[in-house]
Amino acid sequence: MNLTPVLTDTWDKDHSWRLATYEGAGGYAGLKKALTMEPADLVQAVKDSGLRGRGGAGFPTGMKWGFLPPPDGGPRYLVVNADESEPGTCKDIPLMLASPQHLIEGVAITSYAIGCDHAFIYVRGEVLHVYRRLLNAVEEAYEAGYLGKNIQGSGFDLDVTVHAGAGAYICGEETALLDSLEGLRGQPRLKPPFPAVAGLYARPTVVNNVESIASVPAIVAKGADWFSSMGTEKSQGHGLFSLSGHVTRPGQYEAPLGITLRELLDLAGGVRAGHELKFWTPGGSSTPIFTQDHLDVPLDYESVGAAGSMLGTRALQIFDESVCVVRAVSRWTDFYAHESCGKCTPCREGTYWLKQVLHRIEAGEGQDSDLDLLLDLCDNILGRAFCALGDGATSPITSSVQLFRAEYQAHIDGHGCPFDPSASALFPYTPKTTSPGAALVGAVGAGTGGHR
Template sequence: MSTAPEQATATTRPDPLTPVLTRRWLSPRSWSIETYEQLEGYTSLRTAFDAHPDQLIQLIKDSGLRGRGGAGFPTGMKWGFIPQDDGSGKGPGAKPKYLVINADEGEPGTCKDIPTMMADPHSLIEGCIVTSYAIRANFCAIYVRGEAIHCIRRLRAAVAEAKAKGYLGRDILGTGFDLEIVVHAGAGAYICGEETALLDSLEGRRGQPRLKPPFPATSGLYASPTVVNNVETIASVPAIVNGGSAWFRTMGREKSPGPKIYSVSGHVERPGQYEAPLGITLRELLELAGGMKDGVPLKFWTPGGSSTPLFTAEHLDVPLDFEGAAEAGSMLGTTAVQVFNETVSVPWAVMKWTEFYKHESCGKCTPCREGTYWLVQILERMVHGEGTAEDVETMLDVCNNILGRSFCALGDGATSPITSAIKYFRQEFLDLVAEQPAVQRPDQLAELTGASA
């Protein structure tokens, strides 16, 4: 596992980052509670318990922490949506509150949460305790992708360690606050990364997205108020409680503050996880990663996984934060930076991604179910040299009928690589079109033979 926290501190940016999220990754037995406690682990709990829950929510709002799962929604605002009991014992606030951690991480190219859970599981556990206290939840579920069995085992061991130390269970640290954390093995479906499909899966049903509204904040797990957050988001919470909102804002940019783990993969010399301030550019990330592999020039790349629109070599200096990526025509997503050199066929790469989305579509809504199927048929035909010039426009038309009409974001994400690839590499698709025999009119034949019409 390449973490590269040392390289991240050697960046040429004027504000080099001292690792926050990855600071313990290279420590001996970094996953153990002993190592975690030696490196300021569980110190934020006492600070949090000395504060009122509403003060913690305000602290997270002031820090500007935004969801690290892809959408970038303000975390403090999401916590604040949870209705609280007005003292009457009735109404939505009287229901139990739940915290659910989305550790499914199925987006192609994304590999930041699994290393976090493997190398530093207690940062997530501590973040869960602080968050649960802030939203008045006494039950937390960590939903881990079913294939990541090593993460599941390590998290369960971390939960047992924390419980043995008195950080979990009943009357935590003598505060009277109770919390139970359950590590749940997911169903192994990409769609379960969508928060409402995840909730359905947690409840024992088939993972399919729910109609919204109602939103999870008022009707989530077991129809009760629920906060669903990403691993990296919650793992950032203890550092904010210890350091304060002003300190957190010294990193990153004004509207996207804080550090971020960038998953750099593909044709680079040193692929791995690179922690850097939000707003770093691909040019700087490539420098940290040792440059393009074998010196072959960059052709295209994804800023946030395969469901985000492609970028090209012209976007090397786009700030990789929520606003910067959006202004350039893409999304920050999960910061899964997949780098492709000039040897890669764009239509082939797009076809492979589309095959994935077609396979992972839950089938609940027609635009996604049918649209991804037909997109795969067209792309496979084109890549095998059997397409037509009209196929490009047909794909754009299919994408237009999927975009904004699907039950969840899977459909929208499936269209992003196709529409952006055609935008920047249309000729590459047209070059795959099979040569069709020309249909000639009688007058054209006459001209060719020299005979009169």
């Protein structure tokens, strides 16, 4: 299967982030065409293309636009979710850094299609370099007449605000993002009402992922049939696949949906020399893990779901045999416990106790009953949390216990991790000490820090 450089077509150009570079590659042809069309026809074109949300859920984008109620004379908004912080996910930030005009053109087209005259891009505050680049790109678009008043002489007006969040994983959830954008604490809202009816400032709002919006210009310029000719029957189009971890050439690989990890690894030079694949995530750390047995699963929504996981954000984290699965899952669980907003009891309390039990197993103090306790805790979180964070926190645990139960048992029986402390580059270990307390501190403190 071949790569399909659409969003990445200018990444290797000199000053790829500049408007002139983007225009030289055909940029803004989609907007110029869109402004000659009826908004309803644009919405239908996106529906016909089969574009599904690229933020993880995979909900049809055009259908989401169509949920907006009829115009009532009041404002309606487009909000772009650029709060990328799922561990392992690294596609939207490189896109905004290398080619922000893809996103800005998509914002302009989408706003015209849904009748919005003020759009917001909510970007993660820690990525200051991306925030600055987006601000500069928006300024260039204003100066060129692609944003502002009477865009390209069409009579359509659009203002774009780039907003930096304060760095909370929960703000990736669309309603928590809206609360944060309004200046409130970022916590999920009770639904209904859904954002399409009462979103930002209680007005009809469309919330879409960066990659979803950035995919719109090419659909308009080249046609819905062109887009739907790629991918699979129900998962159409192209997408960014992020390969990280123990792979020879990590990076972004833009390919049709339905490509397999085996094919992507061939393109990326395979697992690092001298090692073999042990486990991997198909869509970030909140998706159930896969093993070598899943190398040929087509990476589309239906096939990955049928195999027991989720396509998510297509964040393919590759782990070889040197990595302790208990250690990796424990580190992910630390993240989810830290990032729980605390609004609901199942997630707030459940992630805390998942973290404690995993630390106990990793520190060599695990008990035979701990595996059943982990699964019972997960069962009490799954489907009972206020938003998807709680559900996502259970996925790596339940899947890893199912696939690597013997490794968990080896930690319990051997009173500690059986892996060589010097073997893993991704999740290094602190050598076991004679003090259980010191071992627990070492297990918590070691490893890769940060959110990604």
